[in-house]
Amino acid sequence: MAYADQQGLTPAKLIGLIAALTVVGLIGLAMVLGLTISKALKEIERVTTIDIEEPEPPEEEPEEPPPPEQEVSPPPPVAPPPPINIAPAPPPIRTQPTIPPPAPPALRIPPPAPVAPPAPPPAPSQARGATTRNERSWAQRIQDNYPSRALREEVEGTVGVRVTVTPDGRATGCSVTASSGSSILDDAACSGMERYARFNPALDAAGNPTSGSYSTRITYRLN
Template sequence: MAYADQEMSGNRMVAIVIVALIHVAVGYMLVTGLAIEAAKQVIERVTTVDIEEPPPPEPEDEPPPPPPDQPQTPPPPVAPPPPINIAPAPPPIRTQPTIPPPSPPVLVVPPPAPPAPPSQARGVSPKGQNRWAARIQENYPSRALREETEGTVGVTVSVGPDGRVSGCRVTGTSGSSILDEAACAGMQRYARFDPALDAAGNPITASWSTRIVYRLN
């Protein structure tokens, strides 16, 4: 009895296992079947697109043929357009203003120069010559008197603007140096002159020549 119970328990276990396997297989088939069905529906939704084809165009009406009795008129001849002559643009005309010739230069004639004033130039001239000449001769050198020396001395003097003798030189000796020196000394001391003038009347330095005679009475 115990053996029968054990066998029975083993059979039940096998049956339970088989039933469980069957349930697992059925569940797997259900699950996989549902997944495949869902995938098919998604693919059909994505790939299936209803495209409506446009209706074919209606045939155009053909023009009726011309009646056989009426002659066909040829189309009027088409004349080509006349050629267009494009004339080149004329060169620009440069106008140069007329420049009048320069006027001749105005000849300016200077007015005549005023006449030059008369020249006031003059030479030197002695003033009171007899008086100062007598004084020179009266101042006879004492040595020449003792030696009774006589002679004529030629002198040239320089007369300044003030009319006085500024220089003297012997141009003709008397033969006695005493008389020659006395003649120049007397001219520088006693002689007086009216000075020479230039053209404008200004006094200037000039030369004057004379001779002094020494004679014993």
């Protein structure tokens, strides 16, 4: 209170100041609201005001007169249709319960092939082995050709030999098949066979001379 007194503001002045401020505020508010409502009303009037022009009614067209009536000619006479014969009942249909199988095709047997004539019998074979020729003569010559060393040592024995007979009947390729126990007699027997022995050559199936073989034994004995 002392402060209010010092400033010169009494309660009556304070109340009056408040009342003045309140009146000013209300007047300002009224002015703002009035402007806003006026602007809103103008906007609503602008939007809702629409000029509508009603169209003029169309002129009525004159009615056309009805067409004249045409004479209708009577319809042509119609002949009645010919009568249709309807059979009282269709003929019965016979059905076969099973279908027989088709007949088998005819079996055609080709004729037998002609029999070939029998082949001619083969010609008899002429093949044979080699045989000796004048054996007594050349065998004696081999034995007479007694090795001299065997004579001095009185060596006796029998030699088994095997030779190859050529197509011209000569002996070659002698080999000892059974030794006499003396190499002197074995060598002499083979040398004598290749030198003195003569043969009839071996023949093939056609009868042509060919190579063969021959085996024999030569005995050396002192008289």
